[in-house]
Each structure stands twice: as structure tokens, then as C-alpha cells.
Amino acid sequence: MAEINRKKPALICCGVLLAVVVVLAVVFVALYFTVFRPRSPRVVATIVDTRVSGFALLPAPVLNLTFDVAVTAYNPNLAAFQYGEVVTVVRYHGDGVGQAVVPAGEIGARASAAVRTAVEVDAVRVVSSPYFPMEGIAGALPFETATTVAGKAVVLRVFKIRARSVVTCSVTVYPLRKESTPPQCISTVHVG
Template sequence: MKRKPVVICCSVLLALILVLAIVFVALYFTVFRPRAPHVVATVVSSTFTQFEVTSFPPKVNMSLGVDVTVKNPNYAAFRYGDVVTELTYYGSPVGQSVVLAGEVGARTTQTVGGTVVVQADKVVFTPQFVQELASKLLDLPDFMLPFQTRTTVAGKAVVLGTFKIRASSAVTCSITTYPLKQETISDCTSTVNVG
């Protein structure tokens, strides 16, 4: 007879543990499931402080303003490392911007911006620059500089103090600048890696 209360107590305890486990798993896969952040990069400005094609070598001083928007859909803060934006001209690195590490609060969106200063000497002394300039000598307003940027954001969110999700995102932009028109056109694509 003494075993019956122990069996009932153990059965109730086991049932309670099972119910809590089911609730915890359901909450994890619905509300607290870690999700990858959404990252969007946008070229917001291009500034030419000098553009002279009549001198030798030609002089180009320019900078690009890039905004990176990080949307955190998690119920926990997303901590990210340094946001690095690399600028290339026909595959050659010509500039870089680093925004220091930070945090995006739970279920919020934050924009971090950086300015990439173009290393003009690396642009001017490429064969592609000379070819582009020579082909547009009769129509200088249509002279363009094609750039590529790659912005990477990597970090992690900790849900319920236990579950960690690591995520990284890379945004690649093709940027076409028209120095004499002071215009910039960009087209960006994003890839996300979770895990």
C-alpha cells in the first residue's frame, strides 16, 4: 500500500515535466525561435570634392555614404561586430569603411552609417579608368565610374539566456557614379547565413 502514493507522486511529477517540456518546445518554435536579422545596405550619398580630367594625372576626390539598416525580429537583442564596407573598382580595392560594433534591441530596426573615402590614386592609375575616360572625352557628362561595395554584418542573438543564434549577412552593391552630373545609381543584393 505504501507504494501507491509514491507511484502517484512520480506520475504527477512526470506529467508536469512532460507538459512543461511541451510548452517550452512550443514557445521556442513559435515565439522565441531565433530568426536571422534582415540587413539592407543603401548608398545614400556621393560627394565629389574634386574631379579634374584635364590635368595629368587626372584628380579625383570622392566619398560614398553607405547606410546599413539592421532589422532584428528576435525577442532578444542582436549584438553585432564591426560593420565593414569594402569598395572595389573593377575588382581592385579602393576604399574601406568600418563602423564599430553595437547592438540592435529586441524587435527593433537600427541604421548605422559609414563613409567610404575613395583612394583616388588607385582608381586613376588603373587601365580601366584611362579607357573609360578616353571613350568619353567627347561626351564627358556621360563619363561614369563603376564601383562595387560589399558590406558584412555578423553577430548573435541570445534567446532566453540559453539559445544562441549566430547570423551573418553580406550585402553587395553595384554602384555607378557620374561625377560631372553628381549622380549615383546603385543596385544591391543581400545574402544571409544562419548558424
């Protein structure tokens, strides 16, 4: 009986310790899924302006075209989101005809950041396309821009979330009128 009385405080101590560990684990899991859960950033890229500074079909085809692209990102996490280079590519019928790169950076916790870049279109690649003669005469050139932002957020130095966002916009440029249609954009986010 005396031996059982000596083991009783040890059992109570182990039971209390186990209960504290279980409660801490439950609190930690609850905080992770409510407050500290890493969330993917929201990225929006739009074509702000299309500038046509020169267009001619004769004597030789000429096209001076620049797309101004604005990228806005919101970081909903309680930790900073570090992103790599922001790459914007302009395509004409699937062929790359322009590219701009914005240096890497960081968005603070629950903050937004805006980046603007200008992408100059390589006129030689557009004019040498087999689609250009008909579309150049018709005066409507379809372009697509794709902006990629990739990075990671680290919450409490333990939880990491990697996110990659690609925003694709379609726009038709009317170089004779020096106008363009409003961009139609689609955004996809890849987390993990």
C-alpha cells in the same frame, strides 16, 4: 497485497511527476518555436549619396569621390542583437579602393538601428587600374560596395543565434556630370 498497496502511491507519484515533466517539455518546445525562437536580423545597406568633388584627366588624373552608405538593421528577437564592427568596402573591378569601419554596438529587442558612414575612394588605386583610361574617357566608372554586419542574439541566456549579413550594391559613377546611377543591391544572410 499489503506490499502492493504501499507501492501504489509511489507509482502514482512517479506517474504524476513524469506527466508534469512531459507537459513542461511540450510547453517549453512550443514557446521556443513560437515566441522565443531566435530569428536573424534584417539588414539593409544602401548608397545614399555619391559625391564627386573633383575629376580631371589632364595634366594628371584626379578623382575625389565619396560614397555615403546607410545601414539599417531590424532585430525581430526578444533579446538584444550584439553586432561587431560594420565594415563597408568599395571595389573598382574587384580591387578594394576604399573602406570604412563603424564601431560595434547593440540593437535592442524588436528595435531598429541606423548607421551612416562615408567611404572615401582612394583615387590613386582607381587611376592606376588598367580599366581607368578607357572608362575615364568614357566618363562611366563602375563601383561595388559591400557592407558586412555580423553578430549574435541570445534568447533567455540559453538560445544563441549567430547571423552575418552581407549587402552588395553596384553603382556607376559619371564623374564629369557629378552623377551616379541608382544603386542595385543584393542582400545575403548567413545564420548559424
